[in-house]
Amino acid sequence: MKLSRIFFALVFGLLLAFTNTANAGGGNEGEGVDVEGIAFHHIADANVYNWNPWITMPLPCFLYNKDTGKWSTFLSSKFHFVGHHGDGSEIVKGYVLNAGSVMKIKNPTPEMMEGHMSIAGDHGHDSHDGHAHHLFSSELKTVDGKEKEVSYFEKDGQKFYLEDKTAWDFGVFGGEFTSFYDFSITKNVFSMFLVCLFMILVFLRITKMYKTNEGKAPSGVQGFFEPMIVFIQDEVAKPFLGKKWKQFLPFLLTIFFFILGLNLFGQVPFLGGSNVSGSLSVTLVLAVAAFLVVNISGNAHYWGHIVWMPGVPAWLKIAILTPVEIIGVFIKPITLMLRLFANITAGHMVMIIFVSLIFIARDAAGDGIAWLTSVGSIALTMFMMAIELLVAFIQAFVFTILTAAYLNASTEESHDHDHSDSHEHAAAH
Amino acid sequence: MGSLAGIGMGLAVIGAGIGIGNIGAKAMEAIARQPEAVGDIRANMILTAALVEGAALIAIVMAFLVG
Secondary structure (H helix, E strand, C coil), X not given: CHHXXXXXXXXXXXXXXHHHHHCCCCCCCCCCCCHHHHHHHHHXXXXXXXXXXXXXXXXXXXXXXXXXXXXXXXXXXXXXXXXXXXXXXXXXXXEEEECCEEEEECCCCHHHHCCEXXXXXXXXXXXXXXXXXXXXXXXXXXXXXXXXXXXXXXXXXEEXXXXXXXXXXXXXXXXXXXXXXXXXXXXXXXXXXXXXXXXXXXXXXXXXXXXXXXXXXXXXXXXXXXXXXXXXXXXXXXXXXXXXXXXXXXXXXXXXXXXXHHHHHCCCCCCCCCCCCCCHHHHHHHHHXXXXXXXXXXXXXXXXHHHCXXXXXXXXXXXXXXXXXXXXXXXXXXXXXXXXXXXXXXXXXXXXXXHHHHHHHHHHHCHHHHHHHHHHHHHHHHHHHHHHHHHHHHXXXXXXXXHHHHHHHXXXXXXXXXXXXXXXXXXXX | CHHHHHHHHHHHHHHHHHHHHHHHHHHHHHHHHCHHHHHHHHHHHHHHHHHXXXXXXXXXXXXXXHC
């Protein structure tokens, strides 16, 4: 009984490991595995959706060219997928598909802007395994005095450079902005739609069950979700929000279940591991929502303590307190954003790197050692998956409870000072 | 440049590690003293740990961006 379970777990883990790295570790014979590349490719958004390893699903692209003012709308299968990397062998209207994401050619010929054409010419189509050759390469180039890695492809002896993706920092720290707007339904957007649809169906059903089941014990899905809903209500909303808990409970529950659903969906094996809640733009929107709710419902007491803290000398307020408090208003949502992003992204990365250990061992010491490593690596990966399951809940909970704590600080009525001191101190951070 | 950023990240994580370790230790003590308050203590422990983590996260992201 026990042995068979361990055996099953190992077989399952092996399968998992190889499907996850089928698109990564298999290629590059003789070159060694580019773990950093694999990890970053794994957490990145994409314009194709790989339900590893069987299905490659094309997604619709909606691209707006800022320079020409032209919209391009097509399915990403028009790029003609090659191999598992998410590369496309076709150029469509000046765009190419490099490692899953649409990129624009910096110096396209006029023919490239019209219709579509093949990158590799005649010999491009016969290598469907995707390992035999690489469509895209990269080289170090000096741009504005800084060395940067720039991707390019060669066609008819000429090098065509690709624009960088829009950077994490939106260009603040020297990253680049693309010269086109990408409104595509990407892998992340598609996963988010799936999770939202699932949530809507489940919660509509639960609401209906509460109506028909009134006065009776909960059953089915209702019974599964009720502990979580009651947990948020009793552990988060009521202690933090006092009398106003009913007003903010829907918001807190929405945030909690949205984040939880996305976190868990990203961890389901074979579904492509979409890193939705580990994408900065998603957590940014969540943080902005929290920021707006907190500050719009903020009362005079809250704003008074930020702008003109009572009981402190005026020079101290102007010199330190007010600036710090105003920065604090923005730091709170920023940490919300970063915390969720970093935790989920780190989880995805650790997992793929543990799996990559097998291929690092293969490159260093050959196949025999790689098989040995795979046992340890899979055990580690499965351990991490268990931890990440916990993290999925904890991060959803932390986001919710912190939002509630900030709401508490902003909606609290003023009361006797000797009593409120310690209370405020806890909520002010 | 990359290695410098790495050292910075490591330093930030040391701070957060000490902080979260203290929180965990004290929470365990508190639970041992008053096992009936375990729910409250756990919720507050996670909340405080998240606040400590926030500072380290900012440092790590800055290290990423600058490095």
